[in-house]
Amino acid sequence: MAIPTYWLGCMWLPDTILQAIEKKARSFLWESGAGRGLHLQNWNTVMSSKAEGGLAIRKLKEAKAALLGKLVFKVLNRQESPWVKLLRAKYGELNPWSPSVPARASWVWRALVNTAVMIRGGCRKLIGNGRTTKAATEPWLSSVSWNRQPWQMHPRLMNEELLVSDLIAEARGQVDRMVGNGRLTRR
Template identity: 25%
Template sequence: MGIRSVHNPGSYLGLPTIWGRSKVYALAYVKDNIAKKILGWNNSHLSQAGKEIMIKSVAMAVPAYTMSVFKFPTTLCNKINYALADFWWGSASSPGIHWKNWGSLSLPKSEGGMGFCGLADFNLAFLAKQGWRILSTSNALWVSVLKSRYVPHCSFLEATRGTSPSSAWASILAGRAIMSQSSIWQIGSGQNVDFWRDNWIQRYPSFNLLSHMPTVAPIVSVN
């Protein structure tokens, strides 16, 4: 079998085995893979309709698996967005003029955009889905391993980062924040719901109570 070089330790399940100090460097292979595809597309002289299909169907599929595990640095997301914008506005011989920024192109077509995905939002959506899987499939083996390591004495919704969290755990917590904003409890027995803090009121702007939990004044006994 042999031993891999220290400078190229390989990957496991499609992810790098060694991260180092820079997540941008560790995840740069995603940007490189997209750049290689764009280079081939530019040589094909695609129409705008063809470019739209390639961006939505192929380019967005390249980082999907990695984004479901790790939160990408904003710097890397911006670099990938810029590369896709160059492909959209340019041609094989010229990068072209960016008549609109990627944020505008990411809007739905009904709002004047093209419906492209912003990588940062795309990433958080995947991580929020992982948080939902932890809540809905609590008996899965991978969920049990995470809970025993990071949340042995509380629920996933109450878990903290801890002192030295892994990149995967810190990323899942970033997705949990997004998930918590748009999810509400379905009231059953009510035993697991925090009446004052949790989202449980349907058809209400904030999904929870706007008033604060009342404080009980201490009882002072007078002799």
Template identity: 30%
Template structure:
């Protein structure tokens, strides 16, 4: 699998389907001009191992997960060189969740911005001393649907 490429770039859906097709051909392709036996459906092969199946990955979701990991690294490790470079170029004044994506952005940045909503939905802000927290706008309440205050503003 092209894991390194998938962790840097969003692969086109067509390419993910072609790679999945190659996997399926390996299992169900032909051997000496005869089709191989289809012992079970592809959906069953793609179920998780803990459910007793083979655990093949859905490549589109796996691609999103790897890109989301890169977004999380930008947030959690701001002192890395790549974090400093991307912050200076794309989101110097805003949060990574609020910045605009310029039309001239690199393919890596566009790919990461494609999954930032997934990361935002799964994160909660750590309060600390509270100076950098906007209690009405930030996601900070654990266990709440969107992490925001549900009561009306005064």
């Protein structure tokens, strides 16, 4: 299973192909030359760890997500490696919240975008100064439920181009005005 694992780390293989590979692995273990065989163990037992009595064969669908997720993490965190620099120079930023794949994108970039979309539910964006975080389309408030997010409560925030830095600047201006009017005092 080493060859499929290599390709899982750099290509988005369809689930049908992964199922076909696992079917071949099962038939290798269980079938004789005549296409028949005796199933001595359940496939889930075979795939369990060696400590649990299995052969530690990975579930390919889960391995695909883990291996490509590691590459997505490197791209999102701007790792200083040549392949990340090359992909960012050619395709720009990888944004899991508004993914776009150019028509002539490489299979590696397509795999990264597909994986980013798959794992985005568990991701949150750190806003820093807020100049690169869109307030309405990117999850930046991790402790607030979806229906209580600011864009769900105020129609002005539905503007897809509104940045978190705009909200920070507006809030700072309101505090400054309140201090200037004497409604709020600094301690």
